Amino acid sequence: MNTEILGVLFMFLFTIALGIPLGRYIARVYLGERTMFDRIFKPIDQFIYKLSGIDPMKEMTWKENLTALLTINLFWLFLTMAVLMGQHLLPLNPDGNPGMSADLALNTAISFVVNCNLQHYSGESGLSYIGQFMLMFLQFVSAGVGMAAAAMVFKAFRDKTTKTLGNFYQFFIKSCTRILLPLSFIIATILIFQGTPMTFEGKDQMVTLAGDTVDVSRGPAAGFIAIKHVGTNGGGFFGVNSNHPFENPTFISNIAEMFAQFVIPIAMVFAFGFYIRKRKFAYVVFAVMTVGFLCLAIPNVHMEMAGNPAIDRLGVNQDLGAMEGKDIRIGSGAAGFWSIVTTVISTGSVNSMHDSTMALSGMNEMLAMMINAFFGGCGVGILNYFIFIILAVFISGLMVGRTPEFMGKKVEAKEMKIAMLIAFLHPFIILTGTALAAAFPGYGEATLNNPGFHGFSEMLYEYTSAAANNGSGFEGLGDNTPWWNISTGIVLLFGRFLPIIGPVAIAGILAGKKYIPDSAGTLKTDTYTFGFMVLAVIALVAALSFFPALTLGPIAEYFTLR
Amino acid sequence: MKTHIIPAIRLTVACLVLLAVAYPLALWAVAQLAPNKGEGFLIEANGNKYYSNIGQAMNDTNYFMSRPSAVDYDASGSGASNKGPSNEEYLQELESRIQAFMAINPGVERNQIPADMITASGSGLDPHISVAGAKVQIPRIAKERNLALDTLEELVNKHIESPLWGMFGPKKVHVLKLNLALDALSSMKGGQHAN
Numbered sequence: 001m002n003t004e005i006l007g008v009l010f011m012f013l014f015t016i017a018l019g020i021p022l023g024r025y026i027a028r029v030y031l032g033e034r035t036m037f038d039r040i041f042k043p044i045d046q047f048i049y050k051l052s053g054i055d056p057m058k059e060m061t062w063k064e065n066l067t068a069l070l071t072i073n074l075f076w077l078f079l080t081m082a083v084l085m086g087q088h089l090l091p092l093n094p095d096g097n098p099g100m101s102a103d104l105a106l107n108t109a110i111s112f113v114v115n116c117n118l119q120h121y122s123g124e125s126g127l128s129y130i131g132q133f134m135l136m137f138l139q140f141v142s143a144g145v146g147m148a149a150a151a152m153v154f155k156a157f158r159d160k161t162t163k164t165l166g167n168f169y170q171f172f173i174k175s176c177t178r179i180l181l182p183l184s185f186i187i188a189t190i191l192i193f194q195g196t197p198m199t200f201e202g203k204d205q206m207v208t209l210a211g212d213t214v215d216v217s218r219g220p221a222a223g224f225i226a227i228k229h230v231g232t233n234g235g236g237f238f239g240v241n242s243n244h245p246f247e248n249p250t251f252i253s254n255i256a257e258m259f260a261q262f263v264i265p266i267a268m269v270f271a272f273g274f275y276i277r278k279r280k281f282a283y284v285v286f287a288v289m290t291v292g293f294l295c296l297a298i299p300n301v302h303m304e305m306a307g308n309p310a311i312d313r314l315g316v317n318q319d320l321g322a323m324e325g326k327d328i329r330i331g332s333g334a335a336g337f338w339s340i341v342t343t344v345i346s347t348g349s350v351n352s353m354h355d356s357t358m359a360l361s362g363m364n365e366m367l368a369m370m371i372n373a374f375f376g377g378c379g380v381g382i383l384n385y386f387i388f389i390i391l392a393v394f395i396s397g398l399m400v401g402r403t404p405e406f407m408g409k410k411v412e413a414k415e416m417k418i419a420m421l422i423a424f425l426h427p428f429i430i431l432t433g434t435a436l437a438a439a440f441p442g443y444g445e446a447t448l449n450n451p452g453f454h455g456f457s458e459m460l461y462e463y464t465s466a467a468a469n470n471g472s473g474f475e476g477l478g479d480n481t482p483w484w485n486i487s488t489g490i491v492l493l494f495g496r497f498l499p500i501i502g503p504v505a506i507a508g509i510l511a512g513k514k515y516i517p518d519s520a521g522t523l524k525t526d527t528y529t530f531g532f533m534v535l536a537v538i539a540l541v542a543a544l545s546f547f548p549a550l551t552l553g554p555i556a557e558y559f560t561l562r
Numbered sequence: 563m564k565t566h567i568i569p570a571i572r573l574t575v576a577c578l579v580l581l582a583v584a585y586p587l588a589l590w591a592v593a594q595l596a597p598n599k600g601e602g603f604l605i606e607a608n609g610n611k612y613y614s615n616i617g618q619a620m621n622d623t624n625y626f627m628s629r630p631s632a633v634d635y636d637a638s639g640s641g642a643s644n645k646g647p648s649n650e651e652y653l654q655e656l657e658s659r660i661q662a663f664m665a666i667n668p669g670v671e672r673n674q675i676p677a678d679m680i681t682a683s684g685s686g687l688d689p690h691i692s693v694a695g696a697k698v699q700i701p702r703i704a705k706e707r708n709l710a711l712d713t714l715e716e717l718v719n720k721h722i723e724s725p726l727w728g729m730f731g732p733k734k735v736h737v738l739k740l741n742l743a744l745d746a747l748s749s750m751k752g753g754q755h756a757n
Contacts, residue, residue: 007730243684454646476644
């Protein structure tokens with residue numbers, strides 16, 4: 001069998017195999033049960049609680065928790081903008097990079113606070129090492145915030161009736177110290193020994209075999225790249241992200257980074273099951289997500305390995321697959337697989353250039369972000385899926401003529417309104433943004449790298465990526481303009497915080513309701529029938545909202561290509 | 563909101579110390595144990611040092627050539643063409659790359675040119691070429707350097723890096739390592755191009 005396909009299979013199965021025990025560990029961490037790492041982490045946690053004057057045991061309502069969450073995010077936003085605009089005045093800038101313009105700093109700060117990592121700058125020339133560290137800090141804490149929000153929702157369904165959803169600070173700190181930090185440390189160590197630099201020295205010069213002198217960018221990259229994946233952030237240290245031979249030097253580093261970004265989203269599904277003591281429910285969710293994921297991933301691996309039909313017509317040998325924008329050590333199979341992993345979960349790091357992938361591969365990448373609920377980002381993936389569960393509960397309730405219930409709680413008008421709002425917000429911001437960019441060619445068309453249908457895809461991809469807090473791009477787009485910086489900045493904020501506020505609010509409201517024990521007439525949500533129902537709702541919402549736009553972009557391009 | 567501002571600031575400071583200071587410093591300490599202290603792996607040859615992961619432009623016809631690059635192997639940055647698969651201008655560029663490749667490799671047919679030799683990599687710094695990409699250049703090198711085809715075939719075969727653990731990922735050839743070995747071979751055989 002082809003070694004490229006074997007490599008892909010290995011990455012996938014290895015990640016799932018380790019995702020289950022990690023899920024159990026995550027559940028224990030949030031429950032406050034004993035784990036084998038307590039001896040190391042307890043003192044660190046205690047130290048942080050003390051330093052920040054926080055009582056981790058104080059139970060808070062969902063409103064208090066969300067206020068705490070939003071306050072600290074707002075503070076990070078201002079702090080980061082200040083650091084990025086003033087980085088040329090600060091130390092640790094060996095390459096003498098300048099401070100950022102206000103609109104670029106705004107976009108970058110928002111995009112890292114919201115766990116998106118859309119990058120309208122290039123790491124080598126746009127950031128000092130202090131700037132890189134500030135962004136690395138955000139990669140940790142933004143992932144921690146997402147996981148803490150998911151933990152609050154977990155809490156809501158463990159207890160029969162509760163007014164409080166735990167303590168945001170405690171969930172947040174534990175996520176950072178006990179899950180993200182140790183995992184990142186292990187991954188970074190692997191990367192260092194594979195050849196990723198971790199140095200504070202600046203650029204170095206080398207004289208090539210041909211006698212040219214070339215500057216080589218280096219830096220403290222390994223730590224950054226580890227958390228960019230573990231926290232499903234995706235912002236690269238170097239401009240071309242995990243294409244760069246320093247960011248992703250070998251096939252081992254490729255496996256390590258793939259595992260790092262994929263394992264927490266998978267583990268969170270199992271953690272949910274362990275936490276609420278309903279394992280079967282988690283298995284069903286996992287099955288639905290896996291089916292959805294494979295429906296996107298398998299075609300992409302196939303299409304990238306098959307190569308570009310337009311290049312076929314030029315008569316060259318395409319046994320390697322579509323190699324434009326791909327490096328040899330990674331290969332087209334692993335690149336096609338990664339292109340879906342990074343878009344279904346909200347990483348957005350790339351190991352091949354998505355702009356140069358095949359037309360329908362590009363469509364699948366966009367669909368993955370438009371759905372945004374197959375595994376999804378650190379913590380937030382499960383929140384997005386939760387919205388679709390609520391919709392499915394409601395629709396199935398109507399179909400069988402019963403009051404919709406979920407986990408023993410009645411789902412009523414208020415919760416439905418929130419769920420609908422969140423479900424429609426996503427297409428609304430994507431399509432409005434794209435429509436505006438397309439309507440003003442001076443802002444939109446002028447920045448494109450490719451003509452025709454593919455050019456439209458570049459704009460659609462950018463807003464989809466921003467709304468899904470993904471951060472990958474059809475990178476040909478000249479996106480460092482005030483238009484793109486500000487418009488995607490707004491989309492980013494909506495796309496992050498409403499999908500956190502909505503599910504936590506629904507969970508908080510449901511948690512406060514009276515518990516109704518299961519009876520013969522209860523709609524069971526842990527069956528595969530219901531799982532299929534959720535999948536149908538997801539497909540319906542995605543198809544109705546996005547297919548018209550996709551027809552104008554990738555689908556039209558596909559028909560011109562063949 | 564007010565009650566949360568002070569804890570937010572203090573918590574941020576605490577997390578900065580742990581995540582943005584202690585974490586990178588600990589990793590830096592780990593890196594001191596790695597080859598070349600985490601400053602990037604090197605290949606040393608003929609008193610010169612090269613970054614092994616960073617590809618180099620190779621335009622001399624008597625060396626194995628690297629892949630096309632959107633940034634011409636300028637490692638102070640990195641970049642790809644980002645050309646879409648249906649872009650007409652791009653397809654014309656490919657056609658001219660095919661013509662150029664056939665011009666410097668006389669005797670090579672279109673369908674023998676592997677895709678990697680005419681497409682730009684994702685990083686613009688790809689240090690590898692495919693096995694087919696190396697082999698298709700053998701006749702040219704043989705002529706330029708007065709070496710036997712068999713000798714070069716053997717040289718390339720020796721430089722094929724097999725998939726990880728023999729199972730996972732693609733085969734590849736490291737251009738710089740191959741060219742250094744080529745120089746060594748030429749000088750051993752007393753060829754005129756051993757400089």
